[in-house]
Amino acid sequence: MADLFSMKNRVVLLTGASRGLGRDMALTLGGAGATVLCAGRTVKELEKTARAITRKGGRAHVVPLDITDEAAVREQVASIISRHRRIDVLVNNAGIIYREAIVDTTTDAFRAAVETDLVSQFMVAREVGRHMLERKYGRIVNISSIMGILGRATVAGYVAAKHGLIGLTKSLAVEFGPHVTANAIAPGYIRTELNVPLQRNKEFCVMLEQRTAAHRWGKPEDLRGPLLLLASDASAYMTGHTLVVDGGMTTILA
Numbered sequence: 001m002a003d004l005f006s007m008k009n010r011v012v013l014l015t016g017a018s019r020g021l022g023r024d025m026a027l028t029l030g031g032a033g034a035t036v037l038c039a040g041r042t043v044k045e046l047e048k049t050a051r052a053i054t055r056k057g058g059r060a061h062v063v064p065l066d067i068t069d070e071a072a073v074r075e076q077v078a079s080i081i082s083r084h085r086r087i088d089v090l091v092n093n094a095g096i097i098y099r100e101a102i103v104d105t106t107t108d109a110f111r112a113a114v115e116t117d118l119v120s121q122f123m124v125a126r127e128v129g130r131h132m133l134e135r136k137y138g139r140i141v142n143i144s145s146i147m148g149i150l151g152r153a154t155v156a157g158y159v160a161a162k163h164g165l166i167g168l169t170k171s172l173a174v175e176f177g178p179h180v181t182a183n184a185i186a187p188g189y190i191r192t193e194l195n196v197p198l199q200r201n202k203e204f205c206v207m208l209e210q211r212t213a214a215h216r217w218g219k220p221e222d223l224r225g226p227l228l229l230l231a232s233d234a235s236a237y238m239t240g241h242t243l244v245v246d247g248g249m250t251t252i253l254a
């Protein structure tokens, strides 16, 4: 049964592997047998992730990449294909968040969130997708958020982009089938650098504990099973789906 979720002989391109959820995802995929191509801007941190994988006997390489740079995306995807021959799995994980009321948010700040959290995922999926279509195999996993399902004050660009990413996932599923699947994960609140201000906000933490069945913040390891499901052949008949992993936050009215 474990073979169903195996990543053996799979080459995975994972963006945002330098810290937070991406680092844990990289270790999870590497531990399941994949060669993990760790992409992001901070090479030193990517090297730490890659070393953590190789120390455990896995395979990993660093891919310096700013996902908002279209020319760099094209170049890196081409160079990966020539070096590794294939990309079996793409995990579009990199993302940013700005916190400001709409009336104080500049158009540039709104645009920057949408560029990094939606337009870049489109560019990477298009470049990798062309190659997956040719090879007739691929798994695309987009990391959205419960902010792709709900609205929330002060994060309009993020909310708009994460809703858009769920829509993009459905479009990728339609155009890339039958051999390439595209699914999304919508995590709830998981402790990382992205949400330090909320971790320090007592009122928010009380609300979070009441609105989750587990009465706690999520941990990066809570995403391991869902990620392996969508990245492996276990999900061969799932596509266009958004898997919500939020401890029940979007289903509980508390």
Ligand SMILES: NC(=O)c1ccc[n+]([C@@H]2O[C@H](COP(=O)([O-])OP(=O)(O)OC[C@H]3O[C@@H](n4cnc5c(N)ncnc54)[C@H](OP(=O)(O)O)[C@@H]3O)[C@@H](O)[C@H]2O)c1
Pocket: 015, 016, 017, 018, 019, 020, 021, 022, 039, 040, 041, 042, 043, 045, 065, 066, 067, 068, 093, 094, 095, 096, 116, 143, 144, 145, 146, 186, 187, 188, 189, 190, 191, 192, 193, 194, 195
């Ligand atoms: N933590 C949560 O509670 C939560 C909940 C729902 C969804 N998510 C989503 O999960 C993903 C990871 O979040 P996280 O909490 O791990 O955040 P994080 O700790 O802030 O890490 C963000 C990652 O994205 C990378 N990144 C940002 N801009 C980039 C760019 N232009 N090019 C390449 N890489 C870039 C960063 O790497 P560099 O800075 O080194 O480039 C870093 O590795 C995000 O998409 C986030 O929206 C998180």
